Amino acid sequence: MTLQQQIVGNAMQMAVCTLQPGQTVYCEAGKFLFKTSNVTMETRLGGAPRAGGAAGPGQQGSGMGGFLRQAMGTAMQVGQRALAGESLAFQYFTASGGEGTVGFAGVLPGEMRALELSGSRAWFAEKDAFVAAEDTVQFGIAFAGGRQGMSGGEGFILEKFTGHGTVIIAGAGNFIDLNPAEFGGRIEVDTGCIVAFEEGIQYGVQRIGGLNRQGIMNAVFGGEGLSLATLEGNGRVILQSMTIEGLSNALKKHQGGDKQGPTGGLFSSNMG
Numbered sequence: 001m002t003l004q005q006q007i008v009g010n011a012m013q014m015a016v017c018t019l020q021p022g023q024t025v026y027c028e029a030g031k032f033l034f035k036t037s038n039v040t041m042e043t044r045l046g047g048a049p050r051a052g053g054a055a056g057p058g059q060q061g062s063g064m065g066g067f068l069r070q071a072m073g074t075a076m077q078v079g080q081r082a083l084a085g086e087s088l089a090f091q092y093f094t095a096s097g098g099e100g101t102v103g104f105a106g107v108l109p110g111e112m113r114a115l116e117l118s119g120s121r122a123w124f125a126e127k128d129a130f131v132a133a134e135d136t137v138q139f140g141i142a143f144a145g146g147r148q149g150m151s152g153g154e155g156f157i158l159e160k161f162t163g164h165g166t167v168i169i170a171g172a173g174n175f176i177d178l179n180p181a182e183f184g185g186r187i188e189v190d191t192g193c194i195v196a197f198e199e200g201i202q203y204g205v206q207r208i209g210g211l212n213r214q215g216i217m218n219a220v221f222g223g224e225g226l227s228l229a230t231l232e233g234n235g236r237v238i239l240q241s242m243t244i245e246g247l248s249n250a251l252k253k254h255q256g257g258d259k260q261g262p263t264g265g266l267f268s269s270n271m272g
Helices: 063-083 146-151 213-221 244-254
Strands: 004-008 014-019 024-028 032-035 039-045 089-095 100-105 112-118 123-125 130-134 137-143 157-170 175-178 186-189 194-198 202-207 227-232 237-240
Touching: 004 112, 004 157, 014 024, 014 089, 014 112, 014 130, 032 039, 032 089, 039 100, 089 100, 100 130, 112 194, 130 137, 194 227
Parallel strands: none
Antiparallel strands: 004 014, 014 100, 024 089, 024 130, 032 100, 039 089, 112 157, 123 157, 123 194, 130 157, 137 157, 175 237, 186 227, 194 237, 202 227
16 A cells, blocks of 8 residues: 655655554654554564565574574674664554554755655665655665775665655755756766665766866865766656765854865865
8 A cells, every 4th residue: 555645844854654554664763753652663673574565585484494594684684784884773663443643754954755666666875865664665785886885975885775665765955856868868966965866877986087286176175075976877866955074064163173174175074
């Protein structure tokens, strides 16, 4: 069944979900806001079951063998999430005895977006973008390709969503939707501005300019560091107007703790 949800608010949005009896939605630990009393809450390690309630990897079988496979599957999921810097647990909410309501929010001032997965295309998102999803949506970890991702501002680990149903994500500032195919097939983006993109979009990282005078000026004084993210292909891309690094630097500056100085770029406060 389709998740009924409404995104409300302006500067700090939240998602209010209406659950039908027996319907389950799960969220990242710490992003729950409120619920009605007929919605039960359960905290679990690992990810959501496969679409349709079927057992996922490590959840099949019975007896000691089934228990060991389940334990190993859970340990692998928890290990992936720890590697990505995510919380180790999900919170699951299920309505019983009638419709129930549950609310979620992100952790930064900004927008939220509900993405509908049809099973044909996965979605990839920056770390910490995930807020909540139906239990028919599988949460996973994807690698953006060692050297490219390591030089990108979001690191080389992305969140990956597959299956059918609704997944809710959040970002900082305002969102803009783009399709690289409408801009010659390729766009170049500040690495911290990427929120999410559809499967089929190729993500990469390129150096800003060469190792010459202008390239050094861009890196040191331009505020972008040495690299830009590249997004190529035909599909939806969601960008955010505020970066976490930019917000952090603004707060440090007003608190008298800004280490960036007038140059930005290579000498930003997160480098030391």
